[in-house]
Amino acid sequence: MQRYLDYNATCPTLDVALEAMHKTAKHASGNPSSMHWAGRAARRALDDARDKMANYLNVESGSLVFTSGGTEANNMAIFGCLSTAKKGKVVVSAIEHPSVLQTITYWSERLGHKLCLVRPQKNGQMDADIFCAELDEHTVMACLMWANNESGVIQPVHKVVQVCKQLSIPVLVDGVQALGKMNVDVNALGADFISFSAHKIGGPKGVGVLAIRRGVQCETWALGGGQERGRRSGTENVPAVAGFAAALGVLDYADAETVRDGFEEMLLAKMPDVTIHGSDVERVANTSMFTVPGMDGETLLMQLDLSGFAVASGSACSSGKREPSHVLQAMGVNERAARSSLRVSFGIEHTEDDASALVDELVRIRGLLKHMAGL
Ligand SMILES: Cc1ncc(COP(=O)(O)O)c(C=O)c1O
Known part of the structure; x- marks a missing residue:
């Protein structure tokens, strides 16, 4: 008998997601940027999925940028924030997923930011006071994940985001392991950037989303056709996005x-x-x-x-x-x-x-x- 007990790595794709992907690929296969009827059908499917997701996450539709997954969403936020920041300090928890840790180390070294890694307590939870004690007027970005992918421990993101906001420090919360496993209210959290991935909730692999708080600057590295309001060029993967939206709230x-x-x-x-x-x-x-x-x-x-x-x-x-x-x-x-x-x-x-x-x-x-x- 086979038992799959590795849901944090990925979830089996849900039937509702497969059906939504199939339907969208079949009936909305135009390019969402095209102006004709086929393009409009694809645009409608994309908008519907974005609205459903915005509603589920309690965020404005315009804040959501679809990506190729959680990794790209984290990369987008880190590059988007650090590339235009003046040289300063970056405060990151030492238990972040490699898509945050490696990316932030790389860009900090390249762009001359000082990296400060904050260790959690023995039980795997970050002490919010210890983390926040590292934040100062030179800090240009902070990162703390919502739930850890290995231990499952939930981190004090609300407190950290609150302090970051008081100090006007841009903050990234990696919400990939939180989505579907707890109440995720993006507006209530108020972080500048929050990343999610579809395949951790029974959606397809290779699609994610970055929620960027209104008014927050995020330099783009994906230049081209100006899709996603100029924040991530490239023809959108509409069936995958539809599958992601269909999987929300099912598990x-x-x-x-x-x-x-x-x-x-x-x-x-x-x-x-x-x-x-x-x-x-x-x-x-x-x-x-x-x-x-x-x-x-x-x-x-x-x-x-x-x-x-x-x-x-x-x-x-x-x-x-x-x-x-x-x-x-x-x-x-x-x-x-x-x-x-x-x-x-x-x-x-x-x-x-x-x-x-x-x-x-x-x-x-x-x-x-x-x-x-x-x-
Ligand atoms: C906490 C966390 N962040 C980011 C990712 C990366 O997501 P993706 O596989 O969609 O690139 C994962 C995947 O394991 C994760 O667990």
Whole structure:
């Protein structure tokens, strides 16, 4: 039996999204910039999707810029902000997704900004006071994600955005892992930039959106036809955008919390030496990240894969080398423990049976690996 427990990596595409994509590709296949009937049909489909999304996110339609995904949305905000800023300080949490961390490091070095990385507490949550203490009159940008993709820990974005606004510091909130898993109200948050991605909510891969607060300057790097109000040139991927809009609000993770909590309880009962990361702070409902001492996370992942369980390990591939999770390391977890970690992210179809099957399998694999190692 196959069980897909890697929803934070991507969600299976929802039927409603597939249907919307198919319908749009078939009946609105013109170029939305063309003035004839075919172009108008595509423009209508694009506008409808944008309006639906704006309504769902509680933001003006004109604030939304469609992109090729969360990565591009983050790149757009960072370049858009830093390229025209006078030299200054950039304050970023150390647990951001690589699409923020690498991009901001690159542009800070190139443009001569000073980069300040702020570590979270041991539980994976940023201390808003510590983060805000780094903000000053020289700060030209701040970045704090809404929910962490590895630990699931929810970050104090409201407080940080509020302080950034008081100090007139542009702030990017990566909302990719928050969308669909919690109430996301863009207007109420009030950040200058918020990024989202369709495939984390059951929409298609390769489409995302950046919400840019009205009046905020964002230099464009995608020049050409002037689409998206001149902010991102290139013919819009209308079917993908329609699929994204169709997926909004469909997944309801309310029950995932029960499954996740049950999983962690069973895991700790059967493997008391396991450490669960971030369990004493608020997390998105579906995510569990834990360390199994003495075990290599990659080996566990591969063994689980052989038994049909798809999970993620606490390491990321960079230039062909497996690097231990920068998130866990920023939380103070040592390299060895970070390499012994797994992330399970449940979907809405999972039940306590799936959770207990995973625990049983982990126990079996650990026993087997210990036996093989002669322990
Ligand atoms: C927090 C976060 N930000 C950004 C991204 C990148 O999104 P995309 O895959 O759409 O480029 C991801 C994807 O894993 C993510 O988890």
